[in-house]
Amino acid sequence: MSNVPRFWRNLKRRYNLIGTKCLNCNELYFPPRQLCPKCRRASKIEDVQLKGRGEVLTYTIIHSAPKRFEGQTPYIMAIIQLEEGPKLTAQIVDCDPTEIDIGMKVEMVFRRIQEDGDAGLIYYGYKFRPIAN
Amino acid sequence: MKLEGVGIVGYGVYIPRYRIKVEEIAKIWGGDAKSISNGLKIFEKAVADYDEDAATIAVEAARNAVRMASIDPKDIGAIYVGSESHPYTVKPTATIVAEAIGASPELTAADYEFACKAGTAGIQTCMGLVASNIIKYGLAIGSDTAQGAPGDALEYTASSGGVAYIIGKDKLIASIEGTYSYTTDTPDFWRKEGQPYPRHGGRFTGAPAFFKHVYNASIGLMESLNLKPQDFDYAVFHQPNGKFPRKVAKMLGFTIEQIEEGILVDKIGNTYSGSSLMGLAAVLDKAESGERIMLTSFGSGAGSDSFSILVEEGIKKIRGKVPSVEDYIKRKKYLDYATYAKLRRKIKVIS
Numbered sequence: 152m153s154n155v156p157r158f159w160r161n162l163k164r165r166y167n168l169i170g171t172k173c174l175n176c177n178e179l180y181f182p183p184r185q186l187c188p189k190c191r192r193a194s195k196i197e198d199v200q201l202k203g204r205g206e207v208l209t210y211t212i213i214h215s216a217p218k219r220f221e222g223q224t225p226y227i228m229a230i231i232q233l234e235e236g237p238k239l240t241a242q243i244v245d246c247d248p249t250e251i252d253i254g255m256k257v258e259m260v261f262r263r264i265q266e267d268g269d270a271g272l273i274y275y276g277y278k279f280r281p282i283a284n
Numbered sequence: 285m286k287l288e289g290v291g292i293v294g295y296g297v298y299i300p301r302y303r304i305k306v307e308e309i310a311k312i313w314g315g316d317a318k319s320i321s322n323g324l325k326i327f328e329k330a331v332a333d334y335d336e337d338a339a340t341i342a343v344e345a346a347r348n349a350v351r352m353a354s355i356d357p358k359d360i361g362a363i364y365v366g367s368e369s370h371p372y373t374v375k376p377t378a379t380i381v382a383e384a385i386g387a388s389p390e391l392t393a394a395d396y397e398f399a400c401k402a403g404t405a406g407i408q409t410c411m412g413l414v415a416s417n418i419i420k421y422g423l424a425i426g427s428d429t430a431q432g433a434p435g436d437a438l439e440y441t442a443s444s445g446g447v448a449y450i451i452g453k454d455k456l457i458a459s460i461e462g463t464y465s466y467t468t469d470t471p472d473f474w475r476k477e478g479q480p481y482p483r484h485g486g487r488f489t490g491a492p493a494f495f496k497h498v499y500n501a502s503i504g505l506m507e508s509l510n511l512k513p514q515d516f517d518y519a520v521f522h523q524p525n526g527k528f529p530r531k532v533a534k535m536l537g538f539t540i541e542q543i544e545e546g547i548l549v550d551k552i553g554n555t556y557s558g559s560s561l562m563g564l565a566a567v568l569d570k571a572e573s574g575e576r577i578m579l580t581s582f583g584s585g586a587g588s589d590s591f592s593i594l595v596e597e598g599i600k601k602i603r604g605k606v607p608s609v610e611d612y613i614k615r616k617k618y619l620d621y622a623t624y625a626k627l628r629r630k631i632k633v634i635s
């Protein structure tokens with residue numbers, strides 16, 4: 152239950168991949184930052200909607216997962232470089248462990264991230280899947 | 285009732301990637317796959333992944349619809365999500381969708397329940413709000429991760445998928461000429477609080493339920509608009525299996541050519557609230573401006589909503605902007621029964 156307020160505060164960016172941009176140096180950040188580490192006191196921070204497309208930089212296959220993720224093993228966690236530049240870690244879905252590859256183009260999808268058991272809250276957010284062509 | 289100026293501004297669909305074949309389910313329960321396939325006119329059904337539910341499916345379909353319509357999501361004034369598998373008993377799916385597509389907070393939202401016709405009920409609500417200028421755009425969604433009890437006949441057809449329609453007055457890709465509904469208290473299918481799987485009235489689900497309601501709503505629509513089956517290029521009916529929509533089409537005087545394009549149940553199963561609306565999307569993916577489509581949904585309990593839809597010039601501009609029904613149908617991977625049972629949580633993991 153202690154998770155609920157923290158999750159709710161971050162809900163918008165977890166649902167929609169909203170990052171921040173420093174208008175002083177044009178650097179994009181995800182997760183969002185209140186302060187640009189380059190510009191510090193000269194930072195001018197603004198929210199930006201990221202497009203949710205990118206490519207896989209590296210990945211790992213999880214066979215032995217923490218308790219709440221056990222139902223999904225084996226699953227893929229990847230570091231993704233977004234088209235806009237920022238990198239993030241996310242699960243790759245709609246993709247078998249044998250199909251994943253470095254450089255694979257991926258797009259954001261909306262999935263369940265976690266559940267607080269049968270009676271608790273369901274946490275939703277972004278994951279990524281291969282772009283079909 | 286004859287309507288003017290209200291219609292569809294955009295639509296989007298979502299079908300999960302996994303499929304299970306009738307043979308694979310029949311193997312487990314000792315059923316005869318051939319006779320089931322022939323009887324129900326279904327070969328395989330779509331299965332949601334472990335981390336998918338009616339809310340995630342609704343969001344994917346809604347995002348496609350917003351992209352197709354190229355509208356500012358803040359202009360959406362109402363969201364209705366129809367489903368019989370809302371992830372929460374208390375806590376709306378519609379608020380999750382509103383937040384995930386960036387439509388919050390200035391809008392009204394609610395979840396609808398009316399078995400497989402909750403999505404078309406949402407469309408009618410949006411039509412009223414748009415026609416009376418209370419909202420600019422309304423978003424109506426049918427989304428389900430339907431479940432049949434293991435071994436029950438429903439297990440062969442109950443599937444997952446979702447469809448979203450944006451209703452408005454400008455930038456129309458199709459106008460809605462009119463709608464007509466037929467509703468009675470009929471106990472053909474039900475699920476009580478706390479029960480994981482629905483119960484149904486067996487043979488009772490045919491004549492007094494599906495056929496009576498779909499037939500009467502469709503006839504009522506045609507009479508109210510002074511149209512005949514020959515005035516339609518396509519007709520789409522709720523499709524709990526492949527047999528029912530073909531049979532009701534024949535009863536009403538429609539030809540096989542008019543209905544084939546909108547029948548998807550053989551490839552994806554019965555997506556419940558998404559069923560007839562998915563068929564309409566498949567027809568809109570192909571239809572030309574000037575063509576007329578009849579859509580009639582059915583929800584157990586029971587009721588049918590029928591619509592007459594006229595395709596507009598605007599349809600050309602939106603083609604290819606988002607994945608089509610066919611794109612999603614082609615994107616598939618088959619599961620064995622054990623994996624299917626795990627994904628659909630038919631096996632409880634103790635943690």
Ligand SMILES: [Zn+2]
Pocket residue numbers: 173174175176177178187188189190191194195
């Ligand atoms: Zn900066």
